[in-house]
Amino acid sequence: MGKTKRIFTLLLRLMAxxxxxxxxxxxxxxxxxxxxxxxxxxxxYSDTPAFKYFVIANAIVSIYGFLxxxxxxxxxxxxxxxxxxxxxxxxxxxxxxATLAIAxxxxxxxxxAGWLPVCGQVPKYCHQVxxxxxxxxxxxxxxxxxxxxxxxxxxxxxxLQKT
Amino acid sequence: MASENANKPDSKAPMVPSASTKPKNxxxxxxxxxxxxxxxxxxxxxxxxxxxxxxxxxTIGSTPIQATxxxxxxxxxxxxxxxxxxxVVSFHNLLMISVSIFAGKFNIDYKxxxxxxxxxxxxxxxxxLSAAVNAAVFMAELGxxxxxxxxxxxxxxxxxxxxxxxxxxxxxSYIGLGLMLIIxxxxxxxxxxxxSTYQVANP
Numbered sequence: 001m002g003k004t005k006r007i008f009t010l011l012l013r014l015m016a017x018x019x020x021x022x023x024x025x026x027x028x029x030x031x032x033x034x035x036x037x038x039x040x041x042x043x044x045y046s047d048t049p050a051f052k053y054f055v056i057a058n059a060i061v062s063i064y065g066f067l068x069x070x071x072x073x074x075x076x077x078x079x080x081x082x083x084x085x086x087x088x089x090x091x092x093x094x095x096x097x098a099t100l101a102i103a104x105x106x107x108x109x110x111x112x113a114g115w116l117p118v119c120g121q122v123p124k125y126c127h128q129v130x131x132x133x134x135x136x137x138x139x140x141x142x143x144x145x146x147x148x149x150x151x152x153x154x155x156x157x158x159x160l161q162k163t
Numbered sequence: 164m165a166s167e168n169a170n171k172p173d174s175k176a177p178m179v180p181s182a183s184t185k186p187k188n189x190x191x192x193x194x195x196x197x198x199x200x201x202x203x204x205x206x207x208x209x210x211x212x213x214x215x216x217x218x219x220x221x222t223i224g225s226t227p228i229q230a231t232x233x234x235x236x237x238x239x240x241x242x243x244x245x246x247x248x249x250x251v252v253s254f255h256n257l258l259m260i261s262v263s264i265f266a267g268k269f270n271i272d273y274k275x276x277x278x279x280x281x282x283x284x285x286x287x288x289x290x291x292l293s294a295a296v297n298a299a300v301f302m303a304e305l306g307x308x309x310x311x312x313x314x315x316x317x318x319x320x321x322x323x324x325x326x327x328x329x330x331x332x333x334x335x336s337y338i339g340l341g342l343m344l345i346i347x348x349x350x351x352x353x354x355x356x357x358x359s360t361y362q363v364a365n366p
Binding site: 041042043047048049050053086089090093094095096097098100101102104105106110112113114115116118 | 232233234235238239240241244286289290293294295296297298299300301302304305306310312313314315316318
């Protein structure tokens with residue numbers, strides 16, 4: 001029972017680490033140059049603070065995930081890992097929410113503010129940002145599952161022992 | 164052994180006198196009331212955020228053409244999400260306040276699940292609130308500074324009241340978020356306190 005538990009959490013953590021790492025890399029490597037009415041402009045991820053926040057948050061969570069993979073099984077630090085899991089899940093959720101808000105303006109524009117959609121001129125950039133968002137979302141779901149599982153095993157509350 | 168403890172709560176465990184638990188209950192209740200006020204303020208201020216201005220758009224000959232533009236919070240999906248999420252969180256706080264106040268009168272402790280449900284709901288609401296307030300703050304930053312790379316002009320120099328009201332709502336919501344985080348931690352700690360009727364098994 002202990003061994004399957006450990007293998008299951010290890011697998012989840014590995015997938016979560018892979019998802020956040022790929023989200024970071026895909027977002028960092030997204031840039032495109034386009035020419036628009038004889039004016040050439042280049043879009044990178046660092047143009048928007050929201051995308052920079054996404055990269056920083058996912059990078060922090062990837063480093064944390066990598067370090068936790070090497071934690072021995074019976075160490076006393078697992079309660080700290082549960083608390084940090086919750087904090088990093090919140091961080092991931094907020095970064096995805098912010099990026100989604102800005103990406104939605106880039107794709108559909110905002111007619112009331114006079115903002116034109118940008119995705120028509122730089123489609124490759126838009127696809128890469130969408131890919132990074134999907135990877136970040138998968139990472140968030142993995143971390144949510146990990147959090148629920150950690151709370152279930154480490155705290156072992158009333159779910160198993162009703163009084 | 165667990166059921167024995169439930170039937171006779173004052174038999175074995177060192178009985179903590181109720182006077183020392185009352186301050187903790189009052190602290191949690193007070194925090195919930197302040198968090199409810201903060202999120203409700205955020206909802207109301209952002210929901211009533213509207214500004215109309217008249218601009219001179221072009222000049223043909225010598226007659227200026229004027230256009231009346233309105234800035235509403237419904238134009239931006241991030242602000243709509245902000246209003247809805249703050250409404251949900253303030254409703255949740257109101258519900259938890261009434262449950263804490265009326266817990267003694269009605270017996271709504273269904274097999275001791277009340278503390279667990281409160282802790283889980285608190286965590287869910289913290290996640291929702293953090294996502295909503297972050298989306299709103301990045302959209303507000305875009306409106307305030309614009310984005311020269313995407314040729315998006317800033318709108319805050321023309322709609323000053325709209326921007327300052329939105330900023331105030333976001334600040335109130337951040338205060339609510341910080342308080343909700345403390346409340347969530349305290350709810351989880353309540354699950355682990357030794358005076359509760361269920362055991363916490365160590366791994």
